[in-house]
Amino acid sequence: MSLVDLGKRLLEAARKGQDDEVRTLMANGAPFTTDWLGTSPLHLAAQYGHYSTAEVLLRAGVSRDARTKVDRTPLHMAAADGHAHIVELLVRNGADVNAKDMLKMTALHWATERHHRDVVELLIKYGADVHAFSKFDKSAFDIALEKNNAEILVILQEAMQNQVNVNPERANPVTDPVTMAAPFIFTSGEVVKLTSVVSSANTKTT
Template sequence: MSLVDLGKRLLEAARNGEDDEVRKLMASGAPFTTDGLGTSPLHLAARHGHYSTAEVLLCAGVSRDARNGADVNAKDMLKMTALHWAAEHNHRDVVKLLIKYGADVHAFSKFDKSAFDIALDKNNPETLVMLQVAMQKQVDAHAERMDPVANSLTLTSPFVLAPGEVLGLASLIASANTQTTSGDSPAPPAQLSSSTAGTLAMLPALAEASGAGGDAGETEEIAEANPVGSALQD
């Protein structure tokens, strides 16, 4: 049987929800082709609500030794993804499955409709909630990737520890936040340099020396053992 015939049979098996046949055809090397409208096997499984068939197709795509697999975000001639079709026919279990496998909930069809828009048009409240949650999660994940150091500690000015003085991290952070939120325009924040990181690493030792009744001499000894901290004090 030619690859073209295998591809056609895979489309038909996906349309009918024939899981065993889908597995057999994929094992025989059936390509993930589309029909004249750009409809893929996953489109058909999602459109007709064949959850297990859709899962078989998606698992083929993530298998370590897979030769091919279903593209969860593939679009047909109408730029509809499998998620669009699952929302169109309110197959909630299939919607959940597609989201699990990374379906883009923000994808738009040829008619500028997202899966959420379609579910709204169809008045499918449970599907709407599911899609809304997924949309927010994807937005949050994108924001974290765009600004991975948004929550890292920054300093707007250098600080110096006087002999015998211990600076806690809590006060350091509070000071940085106060400067950031004040009416004055602070200097552009800089990420912690290696020297500053070295000084912060010495804070526990300084605190221990202070708590044990250590004097300025002991503190100076610690500073001398750490030239990074000494450089900041000069």
Template sequence: MPLTALAAELLLLIADELSLHDVSSLLRANHHLNTLLTPHLYTRAKTLLVPLPSRGGQDLELEPLLNNLARLGRIRSVTHILNAGASATTGSPPALYTAAEAGQEDIVSLMIAYHMERTQGVAVCRVACQRYNSGRSPLHIAAQCGHDATVRVLLEADFSVMEQTEDGATPLVLAVTNARVQVVRTLLEYGASPNVDVGGLSVSAARRKPLIHWVVKNAFVLKVLRGSDLLPILRLLLDYGADVLSRDGYRATPLHIAARSGDGIELRLLLQSTPESKKAGGKLVHSQIVALLIERGADVNARDQGGRTPLHNAAEFQDVEMVRTLLEAGAKREVANGAGKTPVWLASANDWPRGSGEIVKLLEDWSIGPDKY
């Protein structure tokens, strides 16, 4: 017989016999009986708090209930459970982490205040809070999920803007790679370095991949496939000091990356079934990113470890507009890479699938004068 078929009086009698674990489970599943049972279940849970067995003075069964209430934003019930001795900084996951993930900034603030009161301010909350999900802190998960108000609460509580996960990601890396523009702005305002590597602060030189490189490389695809615009994020990173001349493990600059990440042969094959309207948005964002990099001082003739310039990349990957943009910005068309190949040679050797020779002609005739085009 379903619960909905029982009389209200009988339901309340049954609720009085529930354990705290049962109460927690029913609170999560309680939809149709919300008006009748939820207030009674919270009351029942509070009566169970005192006699619970504990280990080391900490009530073990409180943590699952505290997590559920934190996720739902039940601040009064969270207060009752914290008063009963529950910890917000331990568990799997800690309730503070859960509240941060859900964007419940008021509950995050409450939990931090309780922790500081209990430790007389000695144990900083960010140090006491257990990590979860590959070493993510509450600040990491709030940044990843785009909860700006929660991020600000955690930063004001002395959570470090530069702390790393197990794989070396800072909160800024997670915010950028999830296209959380406002959180990116906040983290930069609080001192996050824009010149971090996607692989972490301690990554070896051979494996370097600066965050700005990740943005440039993925801007086209993310715009086309997800509608995420990384241009505002790139502008913020540059405004706060991201190095437009930074090098990755192959000595490539952001402009090298851009020259092979736009409307080139690889992406045309990858996105051949994508509607042209969506691809047009990606092309626009990519062209704006290239223009921004050049405006901010990118070196159009910089060489990577193979002696390649951005023009070599654009010619090889058959990006006509990128070739034109680089030439207009002063790229040298006759320079050879480490293997002795010029942009014209690479364009000719890779003139597929278009087969029009458009880039070869553009490069060969450029010395006549760009006004011709």
């Protein structure tokens, strides 16, 4: 079997979570290749929630911060799909918790976008920057506000109060309505009221 075929089979085994097959293929010289999107075996294991497969790949030396063609890391994949156990495995193995993809979205942005509260809490625990802004000038807080996710808003608000923003990226934070609103969110009850107001305002302007 050629190296190309071995690499393709390794990708498929990682996607399916076939640990023994992954070990066998690597023992036979399978390279850590990627598909046409730049997706590595670890990306696939992370995306599909295969903890033990991800562990095998990390021990074998696969890059924990490998990038796809849109700059997503395995941590982005795990966070977006809500695999908290994989997220913790990756960050404990040194994955960059604040890595940004092509949209300048961090794992925290994606976890918030997909409403994965447990992943949001975990990422913050491991030092995720709650002040990071995406290409569209949005923080995780802004995304949670748009999604009307009261629980995540409270978590992010508390983290924002606890973290020191040493590198503000927003062009004009003084006039930004979300930034101005943020200090007034303290309890889930107040968040619900605020998000209702924002939702109504968005409806009127569309």
